[in-house]
Amino acid sequence: MSLILPAVLIILFFIFAFMLKVWRKYVTVKITHWLLMIYTVILIIAMAVTPFISTDFPARAEGNKDSWLDLYKDLHFGAFDRVNPEYIVQREVFDYDQPTIRISSNREEDGTHIYVERKDTNDGKIEGFVYNTGFNINGYQFTDILEPIHLELNYDTLEMNHPAIQDVTIAITEKEFPITQFNGQKRTNVTTMGPDNQAIYLRIPANVEISNKHINMTYVEK
Template sequence: MMLMVPLLITAIIVIALAVLTARAVNKNVYRKGKYSYSQRVCWIFSGYVAVLLICVVLDTVHPVKIVDEWKKVDTKVLEKESTVLYDTALAGKIANEGGEFLRKKWNFDYNGQQLNIAAIQDEYLNTSVVVERKNHNDGKIEAAYYQTRSSVNGMDITELANPPGLELAEDGLLLRNPKKSKIKFSEFTNVFSVKQFTEEDFFGHDSHFSEGQSILYLRIPKDLELIDKTNINLNYVE
């Protein structure tokens, strides 16, 4: 009920404005056709003011709702998370300090002295690979995938990101890029009558995407030699 009050006030103002304008025009018109141009201008101006007032009130009373499922995030915070996670991985501390970003884990048994590592179909790998050598040879390869948060236009879409594929085959350890997710969404912007009083761009709207940092962290036996077959660019713990 309270929401109807502003609308009623606006309607009264619009009607009053239209009536006053019509009376003012009629007083100046003594014969048919006289001051017709001024009359049209007054009516156009009155109509514009009416639409302007209605749009402003509607925008205030019925603001655009944000999708509740997606939280708002600060892109600067996300950038800092990515930098910190990468530095933590290179320092060999990711297991202890990066737990909140852990997405998936694998374990493989392997007793060979050498192991090829390659991206499936020689595709470019979007994930950074960090390797840590253990202090002993236990015949086990431990893999963990970490990823910081992702966003689109300040909305957290991390849950839509998929982990990469990883498998141990006869010809080596094979990596596959994460399955792509398709995102379709719409955004509402204020109409021109409202934008002219704000700092919004009249003619365009920019979208911002932050993918986040993704890291595949491998812990391998002490003397196992990894052979990079597809220029994955392996990073070893410092």
């Protein structure tokens, strides 16, 4: 599609140039006047249409570049109730009555931080939280465009389902440099933050053992 437009415009340009050459032989009307008028009208129409097709930038990201460090620190010390609620992307409570549980991932090498808190009671419930400190581009919150990890209980296995690798293209329109020169806006220097900063926090009953030992997880210190 991206190649069609330039091709069409180039063809139109040559057709127009040819017509201009032919017309000039027979007609004395200045084509330039018409050309200028048509071009001006097209520009004005484009100006009128733009507000209807543009999408406003998402809200400004509130977190700072160290948000994920704070998150990991809080989870490490079991202070999950102190974590900013906006970081929670999934919260699940699973009824569970088996003596052991296996944690699995659909990725062979999964670097996700997993924190496990052993509850004091045997309440027969496993609580799972998926956290993400947010994904932002140039300070704008784009967290929603990325699909997070999904937790699912399948009999005696808690599955961490990562989405397939996502291919995301974002188009940003920038104001022209004679405008940004005076309004103080900075030109886009794309910086992304946070897409990998995900963490999982599990609260398991006191009597449930985690059966697989090779998964990388941290037991919380309270």
